Amino acid sequence: MKRYIKYAKKYWYHFLLGPLFMMLEACGEFILPYINKNIIDIGAANGDVPYIFQNGIYMGLLAFFMLATGVLGANFSIRGATRLAAGVRDEVFVKIQEFSFSDIDDFTTGSLITRITNDVTQIQNFAQTALRGMFRSPIMLIGALIMSFHLNSNLAWAILIIVPILGISIAAIILVASPRYTKMQQALDTVNNGINESITNIRVIKSFVREDYEIGKFGKINQILVDKSTSALKVMLLMQPVSALAVNVSTLAVVWISGRQIMVGDMELGTLTAFITYLSQILTALTFVANIVLQGTRAAASHKRISQVLDTKVKLTDSDAAYPDKKVENGSIEFKNVSFKYFKNNKDYILENIDFKINAGELIGIIGSTGSGKSTLVSLIPRLYDPDEGEIYIDGTNIKDLSFENLRDSISYVLQKNTLFSGTIAENLRWGNEFATMEEIRHAATVSQADGFVMSFPEGYETDLSQGGLNLSGGQKQRLCIARALLKKPQILILDDSTSAVDTATDASIRKAFREELPGITKLIIAQRISSVEDADRIMVLDEGKIVGFDSHSVLLKTCTAYQEIYYSQKDKEEA
Numbered sequence: 001m002k003r004y005i006k007y008a009k010k011y012w013y014h015f016l017l018g019p020l021f022m023m024l025e026a027c028g029e030f031i032l033p034y035i036n037k038n039i040i041d042i043g044a045a046n047g048d049v050p051y052i053f054q055n056g057i058y059m060g061l062l063a064f065f066m067l068a069t070g071v072l073g074a075n076f077s078i079r080g081a082t083r084l085a086a087g088v089r090d091e092v093f094v095k096i097q098e099f100s101f102s103d104i105d106d107f108t109t110g111s112l113i114t115r116i117t118n119d120v121t122q123i124q125n126f127a128q129t130a131l132r133g134m135f136r137s138p139i140m141l142i143g144a145l146i147m148s149f150h151l152n153s154n155l156a157w158a159i160l161i162i163v164p165i166l167g168i169s170i171a172a173i174i175l176v177a178s179p180r181y182t183k184m185q186q187a188l189d190t191v192n193n194g195i196n197e198s199i200t201n202i203r204v205i206k207s208f209v210r211e212d213y214e215i216g217k218f219g220k221i222n223q224i225l226v227d228k229s230t231s232a233l234k235v236m237l238l239m240q241p242v243s244a245l246a247v248n249v250s251t252l253a254v255v256w257i258s259g260r261q262i263m264v265g266d267m268e269l270g271t272l273t274a275f276i277t278y279l280s281q282i283l284t285a286l287t288f289v290a291n292i293v294l295q296g297t298r299a300a301a302s303h304k305r306i307s308q309v310l311d312t313k314v315k316l317t318d319s320d321a322a323y324p325d326k327k328v329e330n331g332s333i334e335f336k337n338v339s340f341k342y343f344k345n346n347k348d349y350i351l352e353n354i355d356f357k358i359n360a361g362e363l364i365g366i367i368g369s370t371g372s373g374k375s376t377l378v379s380l381i382p383r384l385y386d387p388d389e390g391e392i393y394i395d396g397t398n399i400k401d402l403s404f405e406n407l408r409d410s411i412s413y414v415l416q417k418n419t420l421f422s423g424t425i426a427e428n429l430r431w432g433n434e435f436a437t438m439e440e441i442r443h444a445a446t447v448s449q450a451d452g453f454v455m456s457f458p459e460g461y462e463t464d465l466s467q468g469g470l471n472l473s474g475g476q477k478q479r480l481c482i483a484r485a486l487l488k489k490p491q492i493l494i495l496d497d498s499t500s501a502v503d504t505a506t507d508a509s510i511r512k513a514f515r516e517e518l519p520g521i522t523k524l525i526i527a528q529r530i531s532s533v534e535d536a537d538r539i540m541v542l543d544e545g546k547i548v549g550f551d552s553h554s555v556l557l558k559t560c561t562a563y564q565e566i567y568y569s570q571k572d573k574e575e576a
Contacts (some may be wrong), residue, residue, distance in 0.1 A: 006087075007083065007088065008084065014077070014083065017073075018080055019077075022070070022077070022136040024073075025066050026136040026140040027143065028069070029140050029144075030144050031062060033281075034147060036274060045270075077128055081124045084124065085121065088120050088306065099314060100314060100315050100383075100384065109196050110191070110193030123299050126299035129291060130296075133292050141281075144282045148275060148282070162253075163282065163283075166283060166287075167286060169242050173242070174294050176235050177235040177297070178297040178300075180232035181232045184231075185301060185302065187221075190224065191222060191225050195218075236294065243283060246283055251276055251279060251280075255276075316383055318403045318404045320400070321403050324403040326406060327410065328410035328492070330491065331410070331520075332359055332394065333394055334356070334392070335357075335380075336390050336391045337354070337389065338353075338355075339389040340380065341388060351377055351380075351545045351546075352546055353546065354547060358538075359522075361520050364524045364525070364537065365527060365536035365538070366378070366525065367528075367542070373545040374496075375496050381399070381413075381492065382413055394492070411490055413496070414481050414496060415496055416498070418480075418498070419469075420469030420481070422466060424461065424462050425463050425480065429480065445479075445480075447483070448479045449502070450480050473501070475501040475502040493522070494526075495526065498525075499527070500527075500529075507529075507532055529570065536552075536553070548562045
């Protein structure tokens with residue numbers, strides 16, 4: 001738990017005052033029964049009303065003191081634990097933002113959500129419980145024991161017998177429950193994954209009428225969570241009855257032993273009442289310590305899962321960049337004998353021996369069959385992944401020698417999966433340039449052929465989008481994503497099949513605007529339709545991770561068999 005000390009230091013007064021006030025409140029806990037004993041044994045026994053009234057005032061003042069210190073202690077404890085959790089949550093989120101694509105591939109989305117929410121909450125619960133009881137419970141336990149021996153040492157020995165038995169029972173319960181809580185957290189990961197996948201793909205599910213299948217699938221993983229939770233919680237449910245049994249048996253033993261002493265005059269009724277109260281306090285304190293230990297075991301499991309994220313060594317960093325201040329100026333790209341595979345233990349490469357050079361300002365089309373490596377190739381340019389072999393250069397500089405900020409700031413990458421956020425259209429477009437004027441926004445949207453449909457909305461660029469832009473068509477989302485990329489004013493523009501949902505006429509208008517409005521920008525366009533790239537300066541043809549052609553449309557039609565096959569298959573479909 002060393003990594004959390006920095007947050008405790010930051011809010012040190014919460015972590016100091018919380019336990020301090022709880023300790024003061026605990027002191028009152030074992031003073032009250034003694035005053036009550038005196039009221040019964042002295043005041044009531046002798047009919048001394050002033051004595052009863054005076055000690056009653058003392059009890060009232062002490063109760064008020066305990067109320068104040070208890071509230072203050074709980075307040076500082078809750079605030080300290082909450083702020084600690086907020087700090088940990090921020091740290092985990094920042095770490096996730098540093099992850100490369102390959103790092104994120106090592107965790108599922110549902111697992112990361114569970115770690116940043118439920119697991120952090122377990123840390124918070126433990127911190128809160130510990131701050132309230134870590135010092136309060138031992139003080140109450142020790143104080144009550146001392147007062148018990150002070151009242152009647154013979155009866156106190158009975159407590160020393162029952163306490164170890166209760167302690168061993170609770171320890172056994174915790175040992176059994178702890179691994180079950182770990183399995184419960186893992187089951188929660190699976191449920192979160194299922195929820196995330198179903199909600200994200202809800203349109204696909206409905207279009208294939210697979211709601212019943214998804215409900216059944218979720219029901220199975222939800223039942224696993226129920227079983228794992230039940231398995232853990234039913235063990236912990238034993239703690240309360242075991243503690244109650246210990247209290248009742250101890251109370252019965254004390255009453256049975258003390259009854260004879262009262263009868264012969266060796267013990268007074270007030271002493272017995274106080275002793276039973278101290279006995280209850282001892283067992284309650286012991287149970288509370290057990291709860292702290294239990295919370296600690298749950299927090300330890302969550303800490304381990306959080307640490308897996310925080311201790312992940314990010315695979316891609318720019319710490320070794322030789323020219324961290326250098327910016328991309330032209331946008332020329334060169335691959336030298338580049339090979340790459342996603343899973344390092346695989347024998348085959350996704351991309352193999354890729355060599356090419358693209359001049360600044362060129363319009364390059366990239367085409368190939370599904371799985372040929374098109375998206376993988378362009379994802380290497382902004383260092384979303386690093387190649388296993390070979391080197392990549394931009395403006396003659398190895399991209400590993402550039403900082404992430406300067407490299408990625410020079411590249412606009414419109415992903416194959418269009419992503420928009422909740423908010424207005426203007427707010428979404430300003431992701432490309434947060435200081436963009438409305439004139440710049442409209443110009444970018446005009447180039448991407450988005451201005452027309454945006455202005456047809458009653459609120460224009462102030463139209464609110466739902467999360468993911470679900471209130472737009474696929475083609476509209478694509479055009480807005482392109483406009484957002486253009487607002488960045490990059491040196492390199494990468495479109496990964498980003499016009500697949502627009503009609504051919506709009507596609508042609510976008511390409512024409514690119515040539516007229518973006519002559520100095522290096523443009524890489526991945527497409528399924530040859531018509532989308534046939535007017536490119538050059539077209540790269542990929543087949544099974546290798547470049548099998550890289551030239552103009554007219555030359556490839558004569559020299560590249562793979563290109564010919566794609567071209568004539570599409571032409572036949574159009575004619576049909």
